[in-house]
Amino acid sequence: MSLPEEVAEAVSVAAERAGLSVSAWVTRAAAHSARVEAGLAAVTEWEREHGAIxxxxxxxxxxxxxxxxxxxxxxxxxxxxxx
Structure with a gap:
C-alpha cells in the first residue's frame, strides 16, 4: 500500500498518539470505514423499502x-x- 507522504506522516503521528503500530491504526481505521459504509448501505436499503427517515x-x-x-x-x- 502506498500513501502520499503527508498522509503517511499524519497516520504515523495518529498511530503514535493512539499507542498503536501504523499497521494496527490503519486496520482500525479501515474497519471503521467499512462499518460506516455498511451502515449507510443498510439505511439506503431500509429507506428504499419504507421511505425516507x-x-x-x-x-x-x-x-x-x-x-x-x-x-x-x-x-x-x-x-x-x-x-
Missing part, C-alpha cells in the same frame, strides 16, 4: 438510545459534561 424517526431513535445508555451506564451527568 423523518425527523420524528430520528427523535424516537435518539430517545431509545438515550434510554439504553441510561440503563447501561446509569445515566449521564449533563452538568459534569458541560462543565
Amino acid at each position: 423523518t425527523a420524528a424517526d430520528l427523535s424516537r431513535a435518539a430517545a431509545v438510545l438515550a434510554d439504553a445508555d441510561a440503563q447501561m451506564f446509569g445515566g449521564v451527568d449533563e452538568e459534569r459534561i458541560a462543565g
Whole structure:
C-alpha cells in the first residue's frame, strides 16, 4: 500500500498518539470505514423499502438510545459534561 507522504506522516503521528503500530491504526481505521459504509448501505436499503427517515424517526431513535445508555451506564451527568 502506498500513501502520499503527508498522509503517511499524519497516520504515523495518529498511530503514535493512539499507542498503536501504523499497521494496527490503519486496520482500525479501515474497519471503521467499512462499518460506516455498511451502515449507510443498510439505511439506503431500509429507506428504499419504507421511505425516507423523518425527523420524528430520528427523535424516537435518539430517545431509545438515550434510554439504553441510561440503563447501561446509569445515566449521564449533563452538568459534569458541560462543565
